[in-house]
Amino acid sequence: GAGVSQSPSNKVTEKGKDVELRCDPISGHTALYWYRQSLGQGLEFLIYFQGNSAPDKSGLPSDRFSAERTGGSVSTLTIQRTQQEDSAVYLCASGGEGLNSPLHFGNGTRLTVT
Amino acid sequence: AQSVAQPEDQVNVAEGNPLTVKCTYSVSGNPYLFWYVQYPNRGLQFLLKYITGDNLVKGSYGFEAEFNKSQTSFHLKKPSALVSDSALYFCAVRDKSPGQNFVFGPGTRLSVLP
Numbered sequence: 001g002a003g004v005s006q007s008p009s010n011k012v013t014e015k016g017k018d019v020e021l022r023c024d025p026i027s028g029h030t031a032l033y034w035y036r037q038s039l040g041q042g043l044e045f046l047i048y049f050q051g052n053s054a055p056d057k058s059g060l061p062s063d064r065f066s067a068e069r070t071g072g073s074v075s076t077l078t079i080q081r082t083q084q085e086d087s088a089v090y091l092c093a094s095g096g097e098g099l100n101s102p103l104h105f106g107n108g109t110r111l112t113v114t
Numbered sequence: 115a116q117s118v119a120q121p122e123d124q125v126n127v128a129e130g131n132p133l134t135v136k137c138t139y140s141v142s143g144n145p146y147l148f149w150y151v152q153y154p155n156r157g158l159q160f161l162l163k164y165i166t167g168d169n170l171v172k173g174s175y176g177f178e179a180e181f182n183k184s185q186t187s188f189h190l191k192k193p194s195a196l197v198s199d200s201a202l203y204f205c206a207v208r209d210k211s212p213g214q215n216f217v218f219g220p221g222t223r224l225s226v227l228p
Binding site: 040108 | 163
């Protein structure tokens with residue numbers, strides 16, 4: 001079946017511009033996560049949606065970052081007034097409702113801020 | 115608080131030799147434990163998980179992991195390494211208590227030398 005889909009796969013933007021990154025999770029998955037990964041490094045948690053509960057935004061690095069999840073499905077991560085330090089790969093993952101359900105990751109969006 | 119340690123940034127092993135990638139964790143309760151693999155320019159891919167029961171868990175591509183409660187470890191193993199196993203490996207933990215998030219380790223880069 002279809003996996004987690006992220007678009008665009010690559011995004012180059014100028015410093016100061018806003019960007020939107022999209023994630024289409026696996027159908028029926030109630031959990032959705034956004035992570036940031038610098039080149040070949042570990043994962044930095046950004047935000048977590050679980051069903052209709054209020055999202056866990058504790059990982060968002062600044063108020064320039066926001067995310068929403070519409071209809072419990074598609075999610076958009078928005079970065080306003082991008083900075084060069086925002087350059088990274090942004091990974092989306094979705095998972096089933098059970099706590100032991102593994103996460104399924106998309107291939108990420110590589111963001112380059114020039 | 116939950117935490118995951120992968121004490122080795124890099125593991126080198128000759129093709130055909132057994133491999134071990136180490137992971138230790140800290141949780142307040144009982145954990146669910148996961149291993150993921152990341153190939154270049156791809157998202158993370160689920161390998162295996164420990165929920166309960168048998169301490170030896172078998173997963174994809176011939177990998178297995180052993181849960182050791184007394185040592186709070188969940189090392190990933192494979193009896194005979196392949197060059198194609200070269201990738202970045204992440205251990206993750208999730209406390210069984212409701213509301214707990216996934217916590218990922220920093221990753222270990224495995225290089226299998228021909």
